[in-house]
Amino acid sequence: MLRVPASGTRWGRLRGRVLAAAVLLACGMAATPTAEAAPHPASPHGTHPGRGWVGSWEASPAQGVTAPAGTLSGSSLRNIVHLSAGGAAVRIRLSNRFGTEALPLGHVTVAVRAGEDGAAAVPGTVREVTVHGARSASVPAGADLVTDPTPLAVRPGTDLLVTVYLPAVAGPVTTHSLAEQVSYYAPGGDHARDVSGDAYTGTVGQRYYLTGVDVLNPPARGSLAVLGDSITDGYASTVGANHRWPDYLADRIRALPPVRRLGVLNAGISGNRLLLDGGSFGVNALARFDEDVLSRTNVRTLIVLEGINDIQQSPHQTDPAKLEAAYETIAARAHARGIKVIGATILPFKGWQVYDDTLEATREAVNAYIRTSRTFDGVVDFDAVIRDPAAPLAMLPAYDSGDHLHPNDAGYRAMAEAVDLTSL
Secondary structure, eight states: OOOOOOTTSHHHHHHHHHHHHHHHHHHHGGGSOOTTTSOEEOOTTOOOOOTTEEEEEEOOOOEEEOOOTTSSTTEEEEEEEEOSSOEEEEEEEEEOTTOSSOEEEOEEEEEEBSSSSSSOBOTTOOEEEOBTTBSOEEEOTTEEEEOOOEEEEEOTTOEEEEEEEESOOOSOEEEEOOOSSOEEEEOSSOOTTOSSSTTOOEEESSEESEEEEEEEOTTSOEEEEEEESHHHHTTTSOTTSOOSHHHHHHHHHHTSOGGGOEEEEEEEOTTOOSSSOOGGGOSOHHHHHIIIIITSTTEEEEEEEOOHHHHHSSSOOOOHHHHHHHHHHHHHHHHTTTOEEEEEOOOOOTTSTTOOHHHHHHHHHHHHHHHHSOOSSEEEOHHHHHEETTEEEEEOGGGBOSSSSSBOHHHHHHHHHHSOGGGO
16 A cells, blocks of 8 residues: 655655655656557457556456446446555546447546445545546447546555546447446536535446556555456345455455555456356456456466356356366466466355256366366365365355355355465
8 A cells, every 4th residue: 555654754755755756657657648548459468567557456348238228328427446455546447348339438537435335525536537638538349448547545445436427328338247336327417526426316236338447556566366257256245345255355465565465356257157158247258368367457366266157057068178178278378478377166056056966076077177287376275165064065054145156245255265365
């Protein structure tokens, strides 16, 4: 975490000048157009990490939908984002990946949220966000955009308000369907600079267009990405409480010394599969890996928790070798970029609606591979943590959300606590 120290000491004044210089350097990048600040097609080459930048939040885009009438076009959309890492400045990632027409951005702002509910900003924290120095921009169909750096000191664990005024929305809206977070919209014009939340009378439970936030945090090691499905996306966790297992893991990482900290990027999509596309469940993990992991800022470590949907969704994948080949491909592509890869075993699911002995045998074979193959640089055995010792093919009742596939808040916390922080 970066904070301007008290100015009453010589050391405080020196640290303040160093921090101010870092912010000016980062924000000076906006004066000259760069690939990071320009709308660009999704690229396997990714975004250059930039000096001192780490990823603090992510929501992987999954599909294009028709927005409910009156929610977006001509409205200001105020997203609530819970940052894993803090810093002295922020950059915003927006996506029109599933759009068929250009997306006009009339006005974008960021601010620190006031309190734990509602859409109000802390007075004095609202900041204008620009692209190539301009307040408005257009994102081409099929493209992503990274904004200029915006000076705003944020603490780790802060709720950030990212507000986008959308003068006109046409065609499919790039969406992350499972937010487990209420966000807000203000119909009838540009309310991006509003400190009060009074105009934000509408609520949404999805992520529209917003896909990431980076922060300027030079001491941090980098970013940790988590590639996963609904269990990583936080299905059945308490809405608005940030009780997904990557959130709990971020809480643990924040307690480490600054030079060992990592921003945590949740690249989970509910229903996602390793091998097959799934409509609202997103394109398969192999196909989205470049955009949702490799293009993210300064990724140092990757945790992979995918495979249960290949097994339990129709058509069922019952050949473990095909899933194992997918893991090997992901690990090889990450290793080629110098990223450490941690494999996570698939959780028990006896009692889920389609469970049978054939599917269970596939899960067990895949887990045996994850534990013993040496494809990964490390393993976190979520199966061993979550299963019921008295009935090891099922989830421990205290960790079960009730559907026998997804953990509850206690289960998600247990998963996060099982991760060896020295392995990251």
